[in-house]
Amino acid sequence: MHLLRSIIFVVLLPTILYAQIFNCNFSPPELRATCFQFQQFDINARRNIMLRNTQSQPTFFAPGVPDNNQLSPAVPQQSFNPSPYDCMDMRCLCPYFRGRMGPGGNCVLPLGGTLNRATRKEIRMMSDSERNRLFKAIQQLKNSGEYDRLSDMHRQVGIASGAHSGPSFLPWHREFLKRVEIAIRMVDPSLALPYWDSVLDSYLPDPRDSILWTPLFAGSTDPFGNVINGPFAEFHTLEGRPNINRRLGSEGHLFTERSLNDIFAQTSIERILAYTAPQQGCPYPANFGALEYAHASVHLWVGGDMKPPVTAANDPIFYFHHSFVDLIFEQWRQTHQNRWAREREFPPDIPQCSNSEHFAHALMRPFNILNINGLSNAYTDHMYSYAQRPTCTMQYDCGSLYLFCSRHNGVPHCVSKIRSNGQCVGYENEDACYQGICIDGFCRPGAFETTTTAAPQNATPSAQPASSGFISTLGGLIKRNGGQTVPIPTRNTWNSGAGNGNCFNDDPCCSLWASANECPHNIAYMSRYCKRSCGYCRNNMQNRKGCFDRHISCNYWRSQGECSRRRQWMAENCQLSCGWCHITKHQLCTNVARMSRM
Known part of the structure; x- marks a missing residue:
């Protein structure tokens, strides 16, 4: 009888799942494909939940205590396997770096320097040395297999979990990025995971000509979209392909200042931790301005591996993009919520609005925390903070060799430098070209003569206010670039493989x-x-x-x-x-x- 019920259930499952879904044909045309994608993720998750509920869970029995078989220990709720990735403060993380806690609660590393809260910068605001160390750390993680192990986490939950298409999208990726950043810091403790502010590229006549898509940063592609140079060339994918693939600008769009302002204008948590795949009967209408939708458009714009979630983490640009998404999320939290609300406000658990993997107290698979734990203040109290988004004024530039300050519309703002031979229409009188000059709408070799003061690299003069039309620094969390020089800690190496130290019993018997x-x-x-x-x-x-x-x-x-x-x-x-x-x-x-x- 149980088998018959299971067969009937499986046969009827597609009808049950598709009966109440929102009709994506009514969504904005440019978001229609994303809407259908989110719906499919939700359907997959609901299917998996239903199937799990029909399957009997295995029963475990602990053996009896030797010489006393009448006594056996309680079965642990789950196997405990602590790692540095679980840490939420420096006291927890310090031993993994072979450090010791010193006066003032600082983690002192074995050969000098301290392990501090990471400061995430826009990738073009990093010094050349800092950026090159970052790329070497990522390459080391790739060579050791740890990069692929982490990326596979995202692939495993990419299309049927609480990682996408609902309220836990942002908390899930916050926890995931924290773990990736820890992996990078285990190689070089002085580093942090940078963010890619794609608004800086959106101003260009053709964002594909951004300096970001050159060997200095993310690398460029051949006519087939394969990344053939730069730090990530010859990064084999999880699927076994020899190169990462990108299809820049084929569809989608980058973040813009307007799209960010639309997000910051939202006032309720349901509009941020949004129901992006609601069913009929959900009291919250479909929110096509949600951050999850806006972020997906950037995935589409990069294309190739970045387009489907199951392959997106093959490309390191995935992590830089999501770091910016997390910055946007944190800026909204700092602006609209007090400290208490930031940890407790979560959209209500409504089955018609999201599958149960997105409920506040559901397990954040595959991590050993709940979805609502992803809202903890501990992330930005102890683990990382964000440097201010690049800004400039009429007198001061952006503070980076790879950005220029555009002033032609009366509101100074930073824009990505343009690669050699890239389009620069509209920027003929500005320092738009990297190591070149804009001639007849294209960047050609030459030297641009500037009349403004260059801010020190990686610093923005504190006396100069941010332009009113652009997002300003948030006190406390969003730190201005510059400040005191911090000694670079000694680098470390680490491998999380279970074949080494990460192997434990759960009971003394x-x-x-x-x-x-x-x-x-x-x-x-x-x-x-x-x-x-x-x-x-x-x-x-x-x-x-x-x-x-x-x-x-x-x-x-x-x-x-x-x-x-x-x-x-x-x-x-x-x-x-x-x-x-x-x-x-x-x-x-x-x-x-x-x-x-x-």
Whole structure:
């Protein structure tokens, strides 16, 4: 009977899913394809949720305590596998950099310098040295396989989860970017994930001629769209292709100052964490001005790998673009919400408006947090901040060799420099061409004679206010470029592969059970919760004896109260920090098993 119900359910599933969807034919023509895409993501997610609900969940039983089979520990809710990517402050992150917490709460690195909150800059505002170190770090992550592992996270949830087509789009990508930035900083702690302000390119006669699409930055393409030079040339894709692909300007459009102002004009959280794939009966109308829609148009404009979510993260420009999306999101939060509201305001859970993967307290797959946790102030309190978007005045330039200040319309604003032979119509009297001059509407070799003062590179004079027509600096979070010089910390290298140190048991009884031959006899439990003892992975302290800490962050976890909250895992992996020494392995197993049942 159960099988028959499942067959009937699968047969009727398409009818159920398509019966109530919004008709995208009524959407603006330029957004119609995106509307259908968001709808399909929502349909996929609802299908997966329904299928999961019809499947029985596996049941796990822990073996009994040796010599006392009447007592067995509680089964952990889930396997705990902490990594630097889970961190939300420098105290948590510091041990992974082999640092130590010094006076004033600073993380002091082994060979000097401190690990500070990252400052995300517009990529053209980075110094040449800083930008080249960033590209080398990304290349190192690519060569180690960590870049692909992170990108595959996005691919796995790209078309059927809470990552797209609904309210958790922005929180999900905020958490994802935090993890990518940590990976970059594990290679070079002085770095941060930059943002790509595509408004700077939107002013150009042809944004494809931006300096961004040259070997100095993201690289240029051959006639088939393959990226053939620059720092990301020969980046093999997750699908096995030898090059990243782009189709610049074939469809879609970049962010504009007007589109940003439209977003900042919104006053309710439902217009920001928007329902972008509502069904019939949703009390909130389709919001085609939502940030998720605007961001998707930039994906379409870049094209190639960036067009479908399942391949978008192949291209590092994906991360720079989403860093700017997160900046927009944070500026809206700082403008329209107080500190309390920023962490608590989430659109209501309405099944007709979004699938349950987007509900506030749904698990943010594949991360071990809830969607609403992605609104935490801790991200920008402790992990990163944003440098101001590039600005200029009638007297001062943008502070970058790769931007120029356009003043011909009376409102000074920064614009991307144009590559050699690129179109510069309308900018004949401005310093628009990189290492060139605008002649007859095209950038040709030459030297432009400027009459304005060049601001120091990576700095904007603090005495000069931002132009009223453009977004200004936000106090506290959005920091002005420049300021005190921070010593560059010593670089580090790191590999998160489970084959090294990231291999733990979840219970102090695991080694005793393994000795009693439970690994082959209770595979369901042992393969999930006793990976190290059963040999599913290896730890760099695999055979060490005595009372010690297996995890590098045990002191931090103890300070967070985890010795009590996560007693089984801590007893196995943080025995020294939790003070559970001077007892036998069997006594520790028995005592923790009893306490887990209380």
